[in-house]
Amino acid sequence: MIIDEHTMQQPDQPPPIFFVSDGTGITAETLGSSLLTQFDEGHFAESTLPFINTAAKAREALATVEAAGRESGTRPIVFSTTVNDDARTVLREGNVLFLDLFDAFLGQLETALSKPSSHRVGRAHGIADADAYQSRIEAMNYALAHDDGLATRGYEQAQVIVVAPSRCGKTPVSIYMAMQFGVFAANYPLTDDDETDTRGLPQALEPYRDKLYGLWVEPHQLRVIRDSRRRGSRYASIDQVSAELGAAQRLYNRFSVPWADSTHKSIEELATLIMQQKNLRHAIF
C-alpha cells in the first residue's frame, strides 16, 4: 500500500463522521447515528458542528472536516441537515461524502404537498411552535414534580402513572415521555406495604386505575442495580427483590394493570410501548 507523505494512510480506520447543521445538529445526529448502527464498525469518530448558518462558517467547518479526512487518510462522511442555501453550497463542494437530508427528501415533499419549502433555519429544534414547546416544558415540570410519588395531588392531570418497585426504571421513562412527547407522566413507587396481597391498590392510585402502567425487571438484574447503590443491604438482597417483584406482578394481574418487562429494553423502547399501549400517541384521526 502506497503511503502518501501528506496522508498517514491507515487502511482499517473508518472515515471520520461529521454531523453538520445550521440548527442544533440533533436531527443530523439522530439520522446519522441510526444509519451507522447498521455497520458493526465499533466506534466511529463522530463530531457535531452546529449553527453553521453562513457561507463563512461553512468554509470553516469544511476546513475542519477536510483536515480530519487528510489526517485519517479517508474521505469524511458528512450528515447534513443544513437548510441555509449558502452554507449548503459550500459544504456540498468539499472532498467528503455529503449525505443531505434535505436534498434527499425535500423535492419529493414539495411535489406531494404542492408547495415550495420555506428554507427557514432552525425550525426542527427551535421554538417553531410556541404552544407545543410550552406544553413540553409544562410536561417536564409535571414529571419532575410527580416523580417517585413526591406529589400525589394533581394525578387528575396525569396521562399515565408509571408504577413499579424501586429501581425498575420509572423515573427515566417518565421524564423521557415528558421531554420527547410532552406527555404528563407521573410515577409512584410500589413498596412492600402497598402490595401485601390482602390490600388493594395504594390509596393515592385507587381513583386513577385506568392511568396505571407497571414496570417489572428480572430479579437478578434488579438485585445488581440495587446492590450498586446500597451494597450488601437488605434492600438489595435477592429475597427482598424477589418478594417486591412478585407482589408487583400480582398487583398488576389483580387490577389489570398493563405492564412491561424492562430488563432488556431501553428507555426509548419502554416509552414507545407505554405510549402505544396507553394510546398516548397522536390519535389516528
Add this chain to the structure above:
Amino acid sequence: MIIDEHTMQQPDQPPPIFFVSDGTGITAETLGSSLLTQFDEGHFAESTLPFINTAAKAREALATVEAAGRESGTRPIVFSTTVNDDARTVLREGNVLFLDLFDAFLGQLETALSKPSSHRVGRAHGIADADAYQSRIEAMNYALAHDDGLATRGYEQAQVIVVAPSRCGKTPVSIYMAMQFGVFAANYPLTDDDETDTRGLPQALEPYRDKLYGLWVEPHQLRVIRDSRRRGSRYASIDQVSAELGAAQRLYNRFSVPWADSTHKSIEELATLIMQQKNLRHAIF
C-alpha cells in the same frame, strides 16, 4: 371538482403523515418532523406506528395508512426507518409516498465503508451499546440528584454546572443534556444572598469555576414565568426579577462565567450551545 363516492375529497387538507418503523419510530419522527417544519401547513395529522417488524404487521399498518388516505382523499406520506426487509417490501408497495431513510442513504454508506449493512432491527434506540446506554442512565440519575443545588457533593464528577436565578431554565436543560448526550450536568440556583456584589461565588461553586455556565432571560419573560407559579408574589415582581438578573449578570462577568440568553431559545438550542462552548461534544480527535 369531481367528488368520488369513496373519497371525501377535501382539496385543502394536507395528506396524513405516518412514521413507521420496526423499532421505536423515534428516528422516523425526528427525520419527518424536521422536514415538515419546512412547510407552513399548520398542523399535519401525524401518527406513529412502531414495532412493525414482520410482513403481517406491515400489511396491518399499511391498511391503516391507506384507510387514512381514502378518508382524507389524499395520498398519505410515510416516513420509514424500517430495516426489516419483509416489512419494507410490503410497505413500499402501498398507495403512499414512501420516504425511506435506509433506501436513501444505506447504499452510499455501504460503498463508502466498503461493507454491507447488518439490516438488524431496533439498534438506533435500543440497547445496542450497553456501556453507552448505562452511562446515559447514570448521567440522568446524576442530573436528577444534583438538580437545583440539591446535592453539592459530587460536583467533582460534574462536566458542567448550570447556574442561574430561579426559573431561567436550568433544570430542563441539565436533564436534556444528560438524557440526550450522557453529560453529567448539575445545576445550582443563584439567590439574592449569593450574588451580593461584595461576596464571591457561592462556596459550593468556588472550587469548580471552570465548570460553570450561566443562564439569563429577559426580565419581563422571567416575571411572567414566575407570576404563573406564584401570582402577585414578591418573587414574581419586576423589581425582584430585575435585581436577581442584574446580580447574576455581574457575577457572570466578574468570574468570567460563559452564559447564554435563554429568552428565545429552546432547550435543545441551549443544550447545544452549552455543549459547544464547554467543549462537551465528541472531541475532534
